[in-house]
Amino acid sequence: MERAPTEDTASGRKTMGHGTNFISTAHLSRGRISLKRGNLFGHTPAKRRILQTPRMQENADARIGFLLRKQLTLYSVTPLYRFSYDRLQEYSRQLCFVIAAEKQKGLAIHVEGDLKLKVKFSSLSVLKTSEKGQAGVLIQVTAENAGPKVVWIGCFCCTCGDDILETVMEDFTCFPLFLVNGAESLSAIIGTWLQQTFDCSFSLLTISPLNLAWMAAMWTGYKIEHHKRAMELTFSVPGTSQPLDISYAIHAEDAKALWDSIHTTQQEVRQEQVNLFMDGLCYHFYRHFKIYLSATRLVKVSTSVACVHSDGKIKILHSAYLMEILALMTELAISQIL
Amino acid sequence: MSLSQQDLNLEDAKEQLLEECEGIWKQVEECQNKLTFQEIETVPATDPKLSLLLHRMKALTAEFNQWQKRTPEIITTNPDVLVALGKDQLQRLDHDLEMILSTVHAKNKKLNEDLLREQQWLEEQQQLIDCLDQTEKEISNQVVQFSEKRAFQELKSKMLKIKAYKEELLNALGEFVEKHFPLPEDDGIQKKKTRSSREEDVQLITLHEILESLINTLINKPHDPYVTINNSFWSPYIELLLRYGIALRHLEDPSRIRLENFYD
Amino acid sequence: MSTLAAFGKLPTLNSATILLVGTNEIFQQQLAETILQEKQDLKINIHLADSLPLPPERDHIRPRIDLIVFMVNMQSKHSYSNIEASLVHVDASFFLGKVCFLATGAGRLNQISIEVNAVLKLADLYCSPVLFCELECEKIRIATAQRLLRMLRICAGHMSGVSALSFSSLMKSSIGDSSFLA
Numbered sequence: 002m003e004r005a006p007t008e009d010t011a012s013g014r015k016t017m018g019h020g021t022n023f024i025s026t027a028h029l030s031r032g033r034i035s036l037k038r039g040n041l042f043g044h045t046p047a048k049r050r051i052l053q054t055p056r057m058q059e060n061a062d063a064r065i066g067f068l069l070r071k072q073l074t075l076y077s078v079t080p081l082y083r084f085s086y087d088r089l090q091e092y093s094r095q096l097c098f099v100i101a102a103e104k105q106k107g108l109a110i111h112v113e114g115d116l117k118l119k120v121k122f123s124s125l126s127v128l129k130t131s132e133k134g135q136a137g138v139l140i141q142v143t144a145e146n147a148g149p150k151v152v153w154i155g156c157f158c159c160t161c162g163d164d165i166l167e168t169v170m171e172d173f174t175c176f177p178l179f180l181v182n183g184a185e186s187l188s189a190i191i192g193t194w195l196q197q198t199f200d201c202s203f204s205l206l207t208i209s210p211l212n213l214a215w216m217a218a219m220w221t222g223y224k225i226e227h228h229k230r231a232m233e234l235t236f237s238v239p240g241t242s243q244p245l246d247i248s249y250a251i252h253a254e255d256a257k258a259l260w261d262s263i264h265t266t267q268q269e270v271r272q273e274q275v276n277l278f279m280d281g282l283c284y285h286f287y288r289h290f291k292i293y294l295s296a297t298r299l300v301k302v303s304t305s306v307a308c309v310h311s312d313g314k315i316k317i318l319h320s321a322y323l324m325e326i327l328a329l330m331t332e333l334a335i336s337q338i339l
Numbered sequence: 340m341s342l343s344q345q346d347l348n349l350e351d352a353k354e355q356l357l358e359e360c361e362g363i364w365k366q367v368e369e370c371q372n373k374l375t376f377q378e379i380e381t382v383p384a385t386d387p388k389l390s391l392l393l394h395r396m397k398a399l400t401a402e403f404n405q406w407q408k409r410t411p412e413i414i415t416t417n418p419d420v421l422v423a424l425g426k427d428q429l430q431r432l433d434h435d436l437e438m439i440l441s442t443v444h445a446k447n448k449k450l451n452e453d454l455l456r457e458q459q460w461l462e463e464q465q466q467l468i469d470c471l472d473q474t475e476k477e478i479s480n481q482v483v484q485f486s487e488k489r490a491f492q493e494l495k496s497k498m499l500k501i502k503a504y505k506e507e508l509l510n511a512l513g514e515f516v517e518k519h520f521p522l523p524e525d526d527g528i529q530k531k532k533t534r535s536s537r538e539e540d541v542q543l544i545t546l547h548e549i550l551e552s553l554i555n556t557l558i559n560k561p562h563d564p565y566v567t568i569n570n571s572f573w574s575p576y577i578e579l580l581l582r583y584g585i586a587l588r589h590l591e592d593p594s595r596i597r598l599e600n601f602y603d
Numbered sequence: 604m605s606t607l608a609a610f611g612k613l614p615t616l617n618s619a620t621i622l623l624v625g626t627n628e629i630f631q632q633q634l635a636e637t638i639l640q641e642k643q644d645l646k647i648n649i650h651l652a653d654s655l656p657l658p659p660e661r662d663h664i665r666p667r668i669d670l671i672v673f674m675v676n677m678q679s680k681h682s683y684s685n686i687e688a689s690l691v692h693v694d695a696s697f698f699l700g701k702v703c704f705l706a707t708g709a710g711r712l713n714q715i716s717i718e719v720n721a722v723l724k725l726a727d728l729y730c731s732p733v734l735f736c737e738l739e740c741e742k743i744r745i746a747t748a749q750r751l752l753r754m755l756r757i758c759a760g761h762m763s764g765v766s767a768l769s770f771s772s773l774m775k776s777s778i779g780d781s782s783f784l785a
Contacts, residue, residue, distance in 0.1 A: 207713040210678075239678060240629065296626065296681035298716060311713070367613065374610040379694045381606050382729070387690075391698050391730045398699050398768055 065320050067141075067154055073180040074188075075206040075313040077334035078157070080173040081199035086136070089122040092198075096120040099194050100142070100187070117145040118152070125156070135159045138176065142187060153183030155191060160327040177334040178327065179203065180315075206313045206334055210299040213311060216329065218275040220304040221253075221260045223322050228305065229253040230318075234282070235301035236294055247297060249286060253305055256282075352417045359415055513547050520546040523573065544571045553586060553598040565595040607655060609696035612667040618646035619759035620666045621751065624655060624689055625674030626682040630707055630738050634674075637748040645761060647752070655689035669759040670701055672751060675722055677708040677715040683722075690729065700771030701758045702731040703751070710737045732774045 097120045104118075125137035137158035143149040157176035181188050192203055208216075221232060231250045238245040259281060263274050283294040301310045306322050309315045317326055383390055415421065522543050549572055557564040568577060577596065580586040589595035621638070623631045628651070635649045648666060657665070671693065676682040693702070704726045709719055726733040736747040758767040 209713045210716040211718065240627075293681045295684065295716075296679040298678055298714060371610070371613050377610070379606050379608050379611075381691060381693065382695045382698065384691055387698075388728050388730060391695065394695055395699055395730065395768070398696075399772070402766060402768055 065323060067139075067151070068156065068180065068323065069317050069320055071154075071182045072314055072316050073182050075315060075330060075334070076179040076181065076203045077206045077337045078176055078179050078203055079201045079338055080175045081195075081201045083172055084174040084199055086124055086138075089124065089138075093120045093122045095198075096122075096140070096191065096194060100190060103190050119143050119145050119149075125158075135174070135176070140191065142183070142191075153187045153191070154181075155183075155188075156180045158327055158331065160324055160331050177338060178206075178331045204337070206330070206337055208309065208311045208313065208333060210311065212333060213299045213302050213309065214279050215270070215275050216307075216309055217299075217302040217304065218260060218264075218278045219270055219329070220302075220306045220322070220326075221256045221278075222264060222270075223304075223306050223325075225253075225305045225319060225321070228318070230303070230305045232256045232305070233301075233303040234299060235303075236297035237300045238297050246300070247292070247294070249282070249294070251282065256304075348419060352419045355417050356415060356420060512550070516547045516550065517545065520576065520579075542571060543573045546573075546576050549576060549580070553596070557598045564597045565589050565592075566597065568594050568596060606692050606694050607657065607668065607671070607697065609694045609701065610667075614669075614759070615666050618648060618666070619669045619755050619761065620648040620650065621670045621672065621755050622650045622652060622668045623672050623674060624652045624686065625676065625705075626653060626679065626685050627674070627676050627707075628653075630674060630676065633738050634705075634736075634744065634748065634751075637744050638752060641745075641748055641752055643752065645756065645759075647755070654685050655692040668701075670703065670751070670755045671697060672703050672705050674705045674707060675717070677706055677717050677719070677722070678711075680716050683717050687725070698729055698731060700767030700769075702729065703754060704729075704731055704733045705747070705751075706733060706735050707738050709735050730771075732771065 097118070100118050100120065119142070121141045121143070123139050123141070125139050137156055137160075139157075140153075140155040141151055142153040144152050156179070158178050158180070159176050160178075196202060217232070217234060230253060232253055233248060233250045236247045236249065238247060260278055263277050263281075264270065266274075280295075286292065286294050299311075302308070306319050307315060307317045307326055315326075315330070317323060413421075414424075522545055552566055553564075556566050577586075581588065581596070584599055586596045587599050589597065623634065625631055631651045635651065638649060639647060650665070650668070673686045673689070674682070675686055704722065706719075706722050709715060709722075723733060734747055734750065737743045754770070756762055757765050757770045760766075
């Protein structure tokens with residue numbers, strides 16, 4: 002009977018936003034589609050609150066550094082069943098054996114030679130946003146012989162997810178977001194083990210152009226002192242026989258000036274402001290090149306703070322705004338699961 | 340004669356129809372003329388819905404009045420035309436009704452199937468519930484209050500029993516081994532070997548002791564359960580153990596043996 | 604004149620005209636071909652346009668438009684803003700049942716650039732029905748073409764007893780459920 006919630010959410014997820022499946026407003030007779038806050042058709046909220054997180058302390062940089070400047074793939078995860086922070090050692094051991102067994106079976110792990118891989122589960126309290134929040138869980142796979150060098154990391158986090166998620170049933174732990182960096186084969190093995198052990202389900206978090214526009218607008222507004230990069234937007238042109246991409250780069254200061262002039266409300270970001278920002282940029286492009294960028298599809302956004310691609314890949318460059326970025330991604334992951 | 344009469348009728352009918360069509364077309368043209376004088380109004384961009392709804396209300400009222408005033412009129416008085424038209428319309432109606440019938444049948448069938456499926460599902464759920472209730476009852480009968488002390492006592496008594504059993508087993512093993520595999524007599528065999536004059540001084544240890552040392556080594560040092568053979572081990576017994584698979588030689592060093600794994 | 608007039612011309616006998624307005628030519632052509640493939644005893648004229656107002660040069664040879672279909676491509680904001688701009692050039696009488704919105708590309712939810720709610724709101728604002736269509740899928744395309752044809756026949760007056768206004772009042776009941784639009 003405990004399998005019922007995850008099955009329903011899995012089937013509910015499959016009918017929405019997956020490949021070419023069509024919108025269906027028919028109610029499943031056995032499932033419960035919960036429409037939280039009128040979130041029909043997965044529409045973006047009219048406004049989002051700017052997160053007031055306490056700035057992370059300086060020494061946190063070292064602990065979080067492994068997440069920065071790496072290409073992370075995002076997955077949305079359904080709640081985990083019977084996960085406990087006390088048994089992390091046991092999980093490490095089990096996963097170690099599973100990986101060794103898979104290696105014995107002859108599956109290529111793309112690691113050179115006969116590396117002894119060791120797995121370590123640890124809990125990350127630095128990702129907690131409030132007292133009641135959940136600490137993240139970090140899985141690190143290190144190769145003992147050459148290093149020890151970290152070859153694969155995976156991180157479960159639930160940043161600020163509590164206000165969006167309503168009461169979760171007992172025995173279930175909610176980690177809507179899973180970040181992965183490392184070899185694909187290891188990800189497959191570990192993903193299968195996690196799905197079998199905790200009865201959860203992973204799916205790639207694809208980001209729609211609407212949400213990408215939100216990210217472009219919100220991240221331009223963040224203040225970064227050094228290492229400023231130009232803001233770059235990549236658009237994919239539909240209807241051409243070969244993939245054609247248009248890349249539009251703007252100076253960070255100019256983009257920030259534009260955003261500051263639009264964004265006057267302090268506490269929140271509104272949909273109209275985001276639309277105005279993107280329309281302004283597109284109009285500027287049109288005046289120079291006579292190309293309507295609004296007829297193309299935004300696929301990649303790259304700012305000084307982070308780069309994100311609509312396939313669900315993100316690279317965070319600064320630790321200063323990590324919590325906000327993770328909070329936004331968690332919100333997207335939750336809306337994908339529901 | 341009758342043929343040409345029919346032809347004449349047909350010609351008449353056609354002419355009459357054409358005249359009536361012309362009359363109606365003239366009416367249409369007159370209406371059109373009146374319409375062109377009407378101004379075209381566009382929808383205001385600010386609140387289109389309100390103005391559109393008002394416009395709609397006016398148009399609906401006008402249409403409603405029109406329908407109220409209208410009386411059903413026969414389009415033509417010619418009987419042939421009426422018959423042909425009537426047949427045509429009835430055929431179309433028949434076709435439409437058949438389509439509707441088949442759609443409704445299909446819908447009914449689907450609804451029936453849905454109903455059956457839902458009923459089946461309900462039954463399965465009921466069965467599940469019954470089953471779970473039963474299981475719960477059975478298990479709740481076995482619920483026993485957990486008391487730490489009792490668990491502790493049980494564990495202690497188990498340990499004692501196992502210890503006693505172990506003692507018993509060891510004693511039995513010792514007796515058996517002593518009885519059937521005794522040490523060789525000193526005076527018998529060794530005098531034949533002149534080479535092993537040095538070995539006469541060494542006290543041979545019993546098979547029991549060999550086994551004990553092998554067992555202890557295996558239990559205490561699972562990663563390296565090898566016992567080095569020294570002169571005090573009587574070689575025929577070593578051979579005995581090796582041949583019956585009780586002990587194994589070390590892969591590289593023939594002077595070390597270990598007890599074979601007796602567990603899986 | 605720049606606005607499209609509803610009753611500016613005499614209707615042509617035994618025919619009906621539909622105008623498809625949208626930025627994506629390929630979609631328009633696909634839909635037009637599918638409509639023409641349907642067997643009808645009526646002569647169907649299909650006019651394709653990029654945006655309104657229509658160029659005035661060919662105004663005299665253009666027949667009276669019976670149904671306007673605004674095609675919104677959910678993956679391009681440009682088509683949405685284009686349609687919004689075109690709506691101003693339409694005679695108010697058209698909105699009494701002779702206008703329909705067609706949203707394509709809403710099936711891939713992770714690739715849309717316009718929210719579904721925005722399209723629904725626009726249609727509600729102009730009191731016209733919305734159809735959702737996936738032009739890549741043949742069955743849906745054929746079904747949509749059949750629906751449009753039926754609407755066209757009613758709007759052109761070929762169904763006796765039903766006027767475009769009364770028909771649109773019938774259709775309103777499914778769309779007017781404003782609990783959709785939070």
